[in-house]
Amino acid sequence: MIKIDNLAVEYKHFNSRLLALEGVNLEAEKGETCAIIGPSGCGKTTLLFVLAGLTPFQQGNVIINEEPVRAKRKKTALILQDFGLLPWKNVWDNTALGLKIRGSRPDILEKRVRNILQHLELYKFKDYFPGQLSGGMRQRVAIARALTLRPDLLLMDEPFSALDAITREELQSLLLTIWHERPMTIMMVTHSIEEAVYLGQRILIFSPVPGTIVSDIKNPYFGDPRLRERPEFYTLCHKVRTLLEEGKSNGKKRN
Amino acid sequence: MEKSGINKAVQLFLAFIFLLLFWAGLSFLLNRPVLPPPWLAIQTFVEMFQSHLLPHLLQSTFRVLVSLFIALFLGSLSGLFIGRWSRVDSFTSPLIYLTYPIPKIALLPVLMGILGIGETSKIFLISLIVYYQILVTTRDAARDINKQIICSMVSLGGSEWDLIKHVFVPSALPKIFTSLRISLGTAMAVLFLTETFATTRGIGFFILDASMRGRYQEVFAGILAMSLLGLVLFIIIDILEKKVCPWQHI
Ligand SMILES: Nc1ncnc2c1ncn2[C@@H]1O[C@H](COP(=O)(O)OP(=O)(O)OP(=O)(O)O)[C@@H](O)[C@H]1O
Ligand SMILES: [Mg+2]
Numbered sequence: 025m026i027k028i029d030n031l032a033v034e035y036k037h038f039n040s041r042l043l044a045l046e047g048v049n050l051e052a053e054k055g056e057t058c059a060i061i062g063p064s065g066c067g068k069t070t071l072l073f074v075l076a077g078l079t080p081f082q083q084g085n086v087i088i089n090e091e092p093v094r095a096k097r098k099k100t101a102l103i104l105q106d107f108g109l110l111p112w113k114n115v116w117d118n119t120a121l122g123l124k125i126r127g128s129r130p131d132i133l134e135k136r137v138r139n140i141l142q143h144l145e146l147y148k149f150k151d152y153f154p155g156q157l158s159g160g161m162r163q164r165v166a167i168a169r170a171l172t173l174r175p176d177l178l179l180m181d182e183p184f185s186a187l188d189a190i191t192r193e194e195l196q197s198l199l200l201t202i203w204h205e206r207p208m209t210i211m212m213v214t215h216s217i218e219e220a221v222y223l224g225q226r227i228l229i230f231s232p233v234p235g236t237i238v239s240d241i242k243n244p245y246f247g248d249p250r251l252r253e254r255p256e257f258y259t260l261c262h263k264v265r266t267l268l269e270e271g272k273s274n275g276k277k278r279n
Numbered sequence: 280m281e282k283s284g285i286n287k288a289v290q291l292f293l294a295f296i297f298l299l300l301f302w303a304g305l306s307f308l309l310n311r312p313v314l315p316p317p318w319l320a321i322q323t324f325v326e327m328f329q330s331h332l333l334p335h336l337l338q339s340t341f342r343v344l345v346s347l348f349i350a351l352f353l354g355s356l357s358g359l360f361i362g363r364w365s366r367v368d369s370f371t372s373p374l375i376y377l378t379y380p381i382p383k384i385a386l387l388p389v390l391m392g393i394l395g396i397g398e399t400s401k402i403f404l405i406s407l408i409v410y411y412q413i414l415v416t417t418r419d420a421a422r423d424i425n426k427q428i429i430c431s432m433v434s435l436g437g438s439e440w441d442l443i444k445h446v447f448v449p450s451a452l453p454k455i456f457t458s459l460r461i462s463l464g465t466a467m468a469v470l471f472l473t474e475t476f477a478t479t480r481g482i483g484f485f486i487l488d489a490s491m492r493g494r495y496q497e498v499f500a501g502i503l504a505m506s507l508l509g510l511v512l513f514i515i516i517d518i519l520e521k522k523v524c525p526w527q528h529i
Pocket of ligand 1: 036037042063064065066067068069070071233
């Protein structure tokens with residue numbers, strides 16, 4: 025599904041350059057969920073934007089479903105931490121936006137948006153503006169909008185980090201349910217080790233900038249909605265934390 | 280909704296009464312014909328409305344409305360364009376910066392020389408002054424659009440036109456309304472001034488003419504008419520804003 029070969033991304037600052045990603049190699053299967061975790065500023069968002077076709081790269085190859093990555097790939101959906109919703113559109117119009125932009129037939133759009141809003145328990149709020157919703161509901165609308173596109177690749181940048189702990193766990197479970205109903209490839213950047221372990225079939229740990237993948241952990245416990253109650257959960261969290269620390273100190277040596 | 284509307288009307292009415300009392304008190308203290316008491320002014324206003332004031336008022340309304348529409352249309356269009364494309368911005372911003380402080384009202388005699396003393400020079404001047412306000416507001420609104428919003432739009436498959444329609448215009452709208460409100464006051468002031476030059480129609484002329492003949496009750500009837508025009512426009516802008524930008528009132 026995803027194949028990244030020796031990817032490097034460089035940003036030009038006014039008169040200097042910054043190497044954000046270097047030597048990133050990654051293969052992910054169809055329907056696999058990958059949690060991406062790493063120190064702040066190491067290039068995680070950059071990687072997502074490359075996969076979304078929004079950031080150009082200087083070196084390497086990025087293939088999605090046998091095709092070179094591009095911005096207007098129809099089955100890629102992107103969910104950002106904030107601001108993904110338009111404050112001037114109500115829940116219905118925000119959800120329908122993607123389909124509308126892609127010129128869907130009105131009857132298909134109606135039906136799909138209604139189904140998804142009902143499924144995510146948002147239908148009652150369809151006339152509300154984002155400013156009238158809680159943070160959790162807003163992010164649910166963003167998820168709803170992404171799902172209307174029937175994506176096979178879902179890119180998420182710290183989608184739940186602005187939420188309180190309880191809402192965050194609710195939405196993590198919701199995402200897991202959605203994935204069980206209709207498996208899609210998910211690449212999710214997170215700052216939370218618990219989230220990575222709960223939602224990642226694989227956990228990719230990044231080094232400090234220039235970011236590269238220093239560990240790729242298979243998560244045998246993935247998929248259990250009650251994973252948080254099992255002791256293995258904490259063992260794995262501990263392992264990830266240790267690897268993160270190691271990645272950081274190795275990064276320091278490298279620089 | 281209903282209730283707050285009624286409340287607002289009551290508050291406005293009370294404020295109106297208060298202003299009248301203030302005016303009456305001032306007129307009583309001053310005790311000179313130059314400041315007649317409000318009831319005389321209102322009486323004159325009512326008596327002269329149909330026969331004298333209305334034609335002047337219509338002329339003024341026409342001028343200010345046409346100017347506002349022109350300024351609104353051109354100002355938001357060019358503001359959007361400049362704010363969206365930084366290359367245009369880097370060329371035009373210094374221009375705007377340099378010309379913004381020019382007191383455009385001082386151009387009136389020149390404009391009359393070029394465009395003639397008819398409607399064109401008046402409308403041009405009012406439009407020009409309001410245009411600047413709208414232009415700068417819209418440009419800044421377009422510049423300030425959050426990058427994340429643009430990214431999500433592009434990843435949804437949005438074209439440049441989608442961005443303008445779904446992002447740039449709606450995000451600028453509330454700000455355009457605000458600047459319209461602010462520049463309405465300026466527009467009315469400029470309207471008055473242009474109407475004191477080389478014309479025999481318009482509320483500005485009516486007021487000037489009455490004052491030269493020492494008819495102060497008529498002066499105040501004219502001022503009342505002009506204020507009424509401003510108030511009505513203000514209310515229209517308010518109502519439009521509530522209709523067009525409902526997310527601002529939640
Ligand atoms: N548009 C840009 N122009 C220039 N430099 C950028 C740009 N975007 C990111 N960078 C730089 O690239 C590096 C990686 O940024 P990125 O946003 O990908 O990090 P991140 O891992 O997502 O960080 P965080 O965890 O804090 O969100 C940072 O040093 C950042 O300053
Ligand atoms: Mg980031």
